[in-house]
Amino acid sequence: MSDTTPIPSDVAVRLNYHDGMFLTAQNMTVEQNYFSNWIKYQNRYLYTPGVLSGLVVTLQGNALIVASGAGFDENGDFLIFPGTSGNMMGPASNFGNPYGLYLAYPLTGNTTSDYVDEAAVLQNGYLSPSLPNAILLAEVQLDPTNDGVIQSFTDKRVGVTSRLPVTLDTQPAAASAPVPNLNGALAGTVTADTSALSRPGDSVSLTVPYRADRAQAFSVPPTVNVTVLGRTPYAVNVSEVGTAQFTLGLTAVQTRTDTTPTTQVSWLVLPASSTF
Structure with missing residues (x-):
């Protein structure tokens, strides 16, 4: 996510409650989005994407097992992974060799008529370009003589870091930043x-x-x-x-x-x- 990505104009819109107000599902969605947006944008601007806790990868047989944990993606989405189900990934043959094992934010969620489960999910993908809305957990190496067998993996987890202190922009985002004079630095x-x-x-x-x-x-x-x-x-x-x-x-x-x-x-x- 680029620092110049526009912030939606309705990011801070919330309900103005008053007596006699008829609350619809659309109204409640606006209120829910308001709080979700504050959390997401706070995460995006305060921290770099990465792992907050856990998400340890192990190779068992011919499958990768991921332990529970959490992290932030580049959008600021909170990636929470219970690890009690959907924690096993077999070999992938359509993303090159090596390829990436990612933890991704579910863009649609596991939706029923009354509930939406936004727990993060495991996905395989190319190492380059990297998978959007996701953090890289491991680089997976397939057996060169049998692409259906995982030979090994490399831990690629990167911890979340603070973006503080803030350096304020001195020019509009569209303008290129001047090159600093490093003489005497x-x-x-x-x-x-x-x-x-x-x-x-x-x-x-x-x-x-x-x-x-x-x-x-x-x-x-x-x-x-x-x-x-x-x-x-x-x-x-x-x-x-x-x-x-x-x-x-x-x-x-x-x-x-x-x-x-x-x-x-x-x-x-x-x-x-x-x-x-």
Whole structure:
């Protein structure tokens, strides 16, 4: 999903309840879409597509088995996979070799007269172009002498990451962005202690020098861009930007399930005259 994809004009339309209002199925669908849209667009703009939890792939016999889990696709759709049924995929012979095993958002859903099941489903597809409305779980290699037999697979799961901090556009989306002037730019990676970030809202901060000797690197405060590496998302805040260092803040946005006590944060610092 491109950042320039138009947002529908009715994305924020909801019901205006009042006494005596006659509610139809169409009315209730509008209300349901309102809340679904808020969740989807929040996911799309706050996080990259990928795996949130689980979705471990194993090869059993001549079939791939996928464990329960969840993730986001590029549209921001929440891919929830119970894994209690429809969790087995046999070999596919019409998508090349190797091909991809995906978890996809059901565009139509499993619909009955009264209910719609929007649990994610497994699909096989080409590796390129990738399957839309889906995240890649595994690259599947068929036996070259027998395309009806799965020889092996490679785990291709990528964890969801935060899109924060936000870099605001300075030109209309249709215009091409100017190339930044990287003369005098500095970059590096810092290790942050995240052992205390166990619950949403927990935060830590640390001082990051531009140079190892902590000497002044710029005559005026520069522009700082940071990116959290790894599978656990964190909200990032940059403050107290000076000529020799800046302060980096990390805030937990979800309950931490991994046991890794640290995370890596890459940073890029541009002189004040360099802008995106």
